[in-house]
Amino acid sequence: MSDPVTRPLGAQISHMLRARGVDVIFGIPGVHNQEMYRGIEEAGITHVLARHEQGAGFMADGYARASGKPGVAYVITGPGLCNVMTPMGQAYSDSVPVLVISSCLDETAARRGQLHQMKDQEIAAGTVCDWSCTAQTAQSAYGLVDRAMQEFATARPRSKHVQVPIAQLQALAPPAAAPVVPAQQAQHLKADLSSVVDQIKAAQKPLFIFGGGAARASDAARAVVAALGAASFVTYAGRGVMAPDDPLFFGAALARPDSAGIVAQADLVIAVGTELAEVDIWRDHLGHRAPMIRVDIDAEVLSDPQQAEYPVLMDAGIFLNALADDVTGAQGSSRWDAREVAKARASWRAEVDAERPGIVPICDALRSALPDGTMIYSDMTQFAYVAKEVWDMENPAHWHHPYGFGTLGYATPAAIGGAIARQGKPTLAIIGDYGFHYTMQELGVAVELGLSLPIILWDNGKLGEIEDSMVRAQIAPNAVIAQNPDFCKLAEAFGARAAAPETITAFQQAIKDAFAADGPTLIYVTPALTS
Incomplete structure (x- = not known):
């Protein structure tokens, strides 16, 4: 390699990732993906050698949840990819930014019996992640990595899979272009949401439900609830969004069957950054009788069986920060009773202990x-x-x-x-x-x-x-x-x-x-x- 910039594509991918802020990669090398390891040390990336690809995927998941940065895993063709599919499914389910990059065979239609051969590796991975794509050229590989990074930053973060044929990993390639400027999300509520805000401010017994999507806006969530005198629940993933000593905080008790009766008392329910999925509430319907405002970054969530009257497609943090600015200084006259909240919480704790x-x-x-x-x-x-x-x-x-x-x-x-x-x-x-x-x-x-x-x-x-x-x-x-x-x-x-x-x-x-x-x-x- 006389040209110091031109490298095998496998090495260039590591350099590209480092330029985009990736400093740790989890994985296991093999003969099919070894070209991806050529550039790791040169790029200044730390590699963590897992003992099994499932472990590598879970490490990438744990790293992403702790750091807020994408977790990246390198795996081999076939069994390596299959082994990491469980972590990919978990990251997809829990909205964790995990990028799995694997090798794949150059051709599978006319040859059988190749090492690590699968019938369709791309489709197999695609069943448990957001998308799974094959990069047939260097520019395709770079474009897919940048697409993943942009979506991690601006959409619901979910696992992605990029696979690169072995011959392409070995082939010399120019470096990736400079990192693209991350897309920016709107930072303010739009005027057409003013009616939603007015409803929240006018409610006499508002109830907020915060999910994991609100985790990075806990200060705003606490400010909003305090200003409005609102009661609140959190989902399991939303624990920590509300202060434990808030007297109108019902805790993470949505799975308790009689929490539906509590929800039914609200005159307005505002669900922010939560799927209200089976694993959140363990019943088909939340239990609300009042109108629901639903705020989520995922349009699919907004059309679920809870049938919110006022769906808002927006990042939970942006919504809460804007709402906090709008309600600052409000004198919420809550009709919620802190003594009843404490009584319910004590009852639920006793139920858990008995079970x-x-x-x-x-x-x-x-x-x-x-x-x-x-x-x-x-x-x-x-x-x-x-x-x-x-x-x-x-x-x-x-x-x-x-x-x-x-x-x-x-x-x-x-x-x-x-x-x-x-x-x-x-x-x-x-x-x-x-x-x-x-x-x-x-x-x-x-x-x-x-x-x-x-x-x-x-x-x-x-x-x-x-x-x-x-x-x-x-x-x-x-x-x-x-x-x-x-x-x-x-x-x-x-x-x-x-x-x-x-x-x-x-x-x-x-x-x-x-x-x-x-x-x-x-x-x-x-x-x-x-x-």
Whole structure:
């Protein structure tokens, strides 16, 4: 390569990504995508070697949620792409900006039996992400990457997949053009929304519901609610948008069946940045009888079965900041009763404790032991299900969970990605015994990087939630118990620290010790934990 600017396309893609602000890539090299690795170090990008492509995808997801920047993963043709499809589906479901770049075979129609061959790799990936496209030229590859970056910045952020034929990755190519100027979204409410604002200001009993889309506008959301004297709920993904001590805050209790009765009391419902999906409310209809104003960046959400009378296609943060300016100084005369709010919250907390006994006190103990600003990644486990309902977050976007797609094995690798993005800031993982099996090998990455990462492993010795569901359905529990290893010895075999506290006090101390350690600590906890 006599021309220092001309490089194989695989290398140019890394340089292009670095020019667009990407400084970490998660992945695994193989003979099909090795050209993508030619330029990583030269471009100044840190590569994190996952132990499985699923782990790489979850790390990219966790990194994106923590940093607000796109998470990028490099994977090989065929099985590598298949392995990362679960994280792609999770990122799509939870609106996380993840870009997966893979190699692909040059030709598949007339040849069979090639290494890593799939019938249609592009279409397969497209079933779990926003879009999946093949770049047949260097300019096509550059254009697709820029398209992904623009959409991450201006539309609902969802996973994307770009694949490049092996021969193209190897071929010399000119560098990508300079980064394009990111598109700007309108920063003010349009005049035709004045009637919506007037309705909000005139409501006597307004109820706001904030989802994850409002997470980056919590200050404005709190200001709006305070000025109007409004009550509020948050979805699980919206926890932290509202201040826990707000006397008219109902918490993340929309999944409680009788929350529908609370919603029915409102004379105006304003849902901001939320799908109001099954995993948010666990019923077909929210329960409102009053008109609904629906604010979302995704037009599909605005046409869902909730049938909002006033759909507003707008970024939640832009809407809330503009609304906050408009209602500043308003003297909201709320008809909501703070005593009734407190009563409802206490009742719901008691219900959660009765449904899954013993977990609420452990959640309380964990919360009191955590440093300020801790970011938490949880898995599909009963510990997390309880915490999502009773644990009010001080800060938004600080508890991440595989909400929609609902995959097991998310928490450990996602927390690793989050810890990489948050160097020097506390990050924590919560995972169940069964989910830990899915991605336990990524513990080696945390050891390799020396991440001070506490991993709480909740072991109830079974698929507890599934067993409970079978019992409710009058099915004799079947296939819900698996032989577990000695998790502490397993962690130590990876080079991690391990602790198995038997009391609440010892549990809290183990958490503090783990944050001070120079590597990850697996903290093994069972329902037998006592005070």
